[in-house]
Amino acid sequence: MADVTAPPLRPFPVAPPVVPDAMAASKPYVANEKMQEALGFPGSLVDDWHDRAISKMGELLGNYRSLRVYLDACVHCGACSDKCHYFLGTGDPKNMPVARQDLMRGVYRRHFTVAGRLFPKLVGATELTKDLLDDWYKYYNQCSECRRCSVFCPYGIDTAEVTMAAKEILDTVGYGQKYSNEIIGKVHRIGNNLGLPGPALEDTLLGLEEDTKEETGADVKFPLDQKGAEVLLVTPSADFFAEPHVESLIGYAKVFHQAGISWTLSSHASEAGNFGLFIGNYEQMRTIALRIREAALELGVKRIVVGECGHAWRVAYSFWNTLAGIGAGADDPFARLLQSQLDSRYRQPTHICELTWDLIERGALVLDAGANDHRIVTFHDSCNVARASRMGDTPGGQFEIPRAIVRAVSNRYVEMRPGTTREATFCCGGGGGLLTDELLDLRVKGALPRMESLREVADGQGVNFMATICAICKAQFTKVLPYYGFDMSMVGGVHQLVSTAIRLGAKS
Amino acid sequence: MAAASVLFAALFYAATAVLVVGLALRIRLYAGTPAPLKIPTTPAPVTRGGVAWRLVREVALFESLFKASLWTWLFGWVFHAALALVLLRHLRYFVDPVPAFLAFVQPFGILAGFAMAGGLAGLWARRFLVDRVRYISTPSDHLMLALLLAIAGTGLAMKYLAGTDVVAVKSFFLGLLALDPQPLPSDALLYAHLALVAALMLVFPFSKLLHAPGLFFSPSRNQADDPRERRHLAPWAARLESDRKP
Ligand code: HEM
Ligand code: SF4
Ligand code: SF4
Numbered sequence: 001m002a003d004v005t006a007p008p009l010r011p012f013p014v015a016p017p018v019v020p021d022a023m024a025a026s027k028p029y030v031a032n033e034k035m036q037e038a039l040g041f042p043g044s045l046v047d048d049w050h051d052r053a054i055s056k057m058g059e060l061l062g063n064y065r066s067l068r069v070y071l072d073a074c075v076h077c078g079a080c081s082d083k084c085h086y087f088l089g090t091g092d093p094k095n096m097p098v099a100r101q102d103l104m105r106g107v108y109r110r111h112f113t114v115a116g117r118l119f120p121k122l123v124g125a126t127e128l129t130k131d132l133l134d135d136w137y138k139y140y141n142q143c144s145e146c147r148r149c150s151v152f153c154p155y156g157i158d159t160a161e162v163t164m165a166a167k168e169i170l171d172t173v174g175y176g177q178k179y180s181n182e183i184i185g186k187v188h189r190i191g192n193n194l195g196l197p198g199p200a201l202e203d204t205l206l207g208l209e210e211d212t213k214e215e216t217g218a219d220v221k222f223p224l225d226q227k228g229a230e231v232l233l234v235t236p237s238a239d240f241f242a243e244p245h246v247e248s249l250i251g252y253a254k255v256f257h258q259a260g261i262s263w264t265l266s267s268h269a270s271e272a273g274n275f276g277l278f279i280g281n282y283e284q285m286r287t288i289a290l291r292i293r294e295a296a297l298e299l300g301v302k303r304i305v306v307g308e309c310g311h312a313w314r315v316a317y318s319f320w321n322t323l324a325g326i327g328a329g330a331d332d333p334f335a336r337l338l339q340s341q342l343d344s345r346y347r348q349p350t351h352i353c354e355l356t357w358d359l360i361e362r363g364a365l366v367l368d369a370g371a372n373d374h375r376i377v378t379f380h381d382s383c384n385v386a387r388a389s390r391m392g393d394t395p396g397g398q399f400e401i402p403r404a405i406v407r408a409v410s411n412r413y414v415e416m417r418p419g420t421t422r423e424a425t426f427c428c429g430g431g432g433g434l435l436t437d438e439l440l441d442l443r444v445k446g447a448l449p450r451m452e453s454l455r456e457v458a459d460g461q462g463v464n465f466m467a468t469i470c471a472i473c474k475a476q477f478t479k480v481l482p483y484y485g486f487d488m489s490m491v492g493g494v495h496q497l498v499s500t501a502i503r504l505g506a507k508s
Numbered sequence: 509m510a511a512a513s514v515l516f517a518a519l520f521y522a523a524t525a526v527l528v529v530g531l532a533l534r535i536r537l538y539a540g541t542p543a544p545l546k547i548p549t550t551p552a553p554v555t556r557g558g559v560a561w562r563l564v565r566e567v568a569l570f571e572s573l574f575k576a577s578l579w580t581w582l583f584g585w586v587f588h589a590a591l592a593l594v595l596l597r598h599l600r601y602f603v604d605p606v607p608a609f610l611a612f613v614q615p616f617g618i619l620a621g622f623a624m625a626g627g628l629a630g631l632w633a634r635r636f637l638v639d640r641v642r643y644i645s646t647p648s649d650h651l652m653l654a655l656l657l658a659i660a661g662t663g664l665a666m667k668y669l670a671g672t673d674v675v676a677v678k679s680f681f682l683g684l685l686a687l688d689p690q691p692l693p694s695d696a697l698l699y700a701h702l703a704l705v706a707a708l709m710l711v712f713p714f715s716k717l718l719h720a721p722g723l724f725f726s727p728s729r730n731q732a733d734d735p736r737e738r739r740h741l742a743p744w745a746a747r748l749e750s751d752r753k754p
Pocket of ligand 1: 075076077154566567568570573580583584585587588631632649652653656708717719720721723
């Protein structure tokens, strides 16, 4: 692994100077034959990769309006050029969103436009050489698909869409990324990203029941595969044992317990995460999402609730209705089958924060905010929640609802600097399938903008806890906080705070 | 009629045909390409009406660009607003008699000519002065700005340096509209101005000027945020379902 170094915090948050090839050495491990073939991709780089890549690109251009319009519409205005945390942290110009898109746009122009065929030099059209393919592999694996650039682009051009298309093309020519593809294989084989089999999951949950009993004296259950439960909870598998994730799982369980809602996890769908999104593969994303549908039908639940996970919430909120008929308003038999089983008085799917906030508003939870008085809390918006989904009934609910919960369960809350929160939030640096050790240097550098605003409130207002609702954010921050001189336990879930504040037994 | 007049008449018919047909084909391609997933950049409007309003703000105010970069916004917005006024002002060459509101915008159109040139100069300066923008600029980016500046320059020169016979120019364009070409005054500046405009029309459907129709087809801007309430399914995605039991 290359040296991992944290860049110095900038006194003023201005864009760094361009440093060509600063990150040209950064790339993740390539997926091996077994991992590739398990997903139906070629085992290694095929001989006719060029032709296959171009033909795949043509297919994607026909299937995705986003890709087609985005590759045409960019005027090279540069508005996005200083918006990506990876550019801000590295200075590598190919990490400017527009330059990242141009890696593909050049090939698009060359093969799919009149101007590019006639005047390649003039319009920056390029042939897809092996060097360029390698650049794709490097720099499309330096994009966390966080969509920050799309907020600021005058046409909403979302580099994440281009990155996903590139990853899809790389997979089809046998140049897949190990971390994501291995994990997708595990979901298919075992049911979750961490490869935790059913019996081990059962043990883990029993252990949690004992721990919670010891802590609170209450019989808080962590049910698995319980037919007829009201709620199916789908949560990232990291919640089952990773720190600080598990603290939030305990929080959800306490909320269900106090509200008297029967709920269950599913061993068939023991993972909310859906890495099919990261590799831009519709069929993978759909197959993974169908597990949730199957589990919901099998268990006969009335509601589907999703735990703290950013990209999972994007897939659930924005795509589940499309992919698996989980939602409302469908008139086709495939979707109706499940939608008529689900209780239409509730939002389907529901985010755990929506559920908890509804209960708080109705006065159904007993909370002692003072229990969190040792904490001065700030909230980190996770990109997929902030820019690719919603909570509640009004735009922006995804910002208000988690904050409302944090304020209800703690007394000392501080916002980070405007321009680094809500829809302008900075990615943690580890999203989009980049949460792997060999990319640690990139991850540390990509965290720079968030670390700067955290440093500000930590020094200025004594903030010592950054709450977030994403499994990847939690894992990433736990790892990178120390590089910036913070304690790794500073990060945790919103339901970790709920868990601390909730008073069980006070009301049943 | 002079050869030059015939040439320009032919050029403008050709340029108009390329512009209209080229744009129509491109728009048909965009409209016909499915958007399989709901990907509005949130927070996004939850209704179609809200989406229309979002697009109006993007088109009229460049709202996202305003949030991104004040300088780019300033130069870009001034250039486009001025361009719109200039185009409006030029309508007088195509209608007879000139309606009152067109007469009214004439003086503003003149000011707009300078504003347009100023905006373009600012945008062009960024391509040299800001290292990030310099890095992404291609020759065509520079040429496009040069072309527009040259159009504005030749236009202003005719107004202030060497006037041209605007009455004859008007009869030339009215003649084109009536499919009865009339002679064009022989004037080098005018020839240059018109040739550059025709060039702009010719490259429009093949260049980044497709950002104008593109904005209206951008899924991150034109979709309503309602995926939980409505099932959104592209035809090719629906086909994946037909061969599967519910
Ligand atoms: C719906 C109509 C249009 C909208 C919403 C629109 C919007 C924009 C925006 C937001 C930018 C980026 C900022 C900037 O660089 O100015 C831009 C750039 C540009 N637009 Fe437009 N535009 C429209 C129509 C046109 C037309 C009709 C033309 C020319 C005939 C044009 C020419 C340009 C050029 C040349 C640039 C690039 C400027 C540069 O190189 O920096 N636009 N447009
Ligand atoms: S999606 Fe995020 S990571 Fe990717 S280019 Fe845009 S800002 Fe950078
Ligand atoms: S902001 Fe949009 S149009 Fe401007 S350079 Fe970036 S992607 Fe291109």
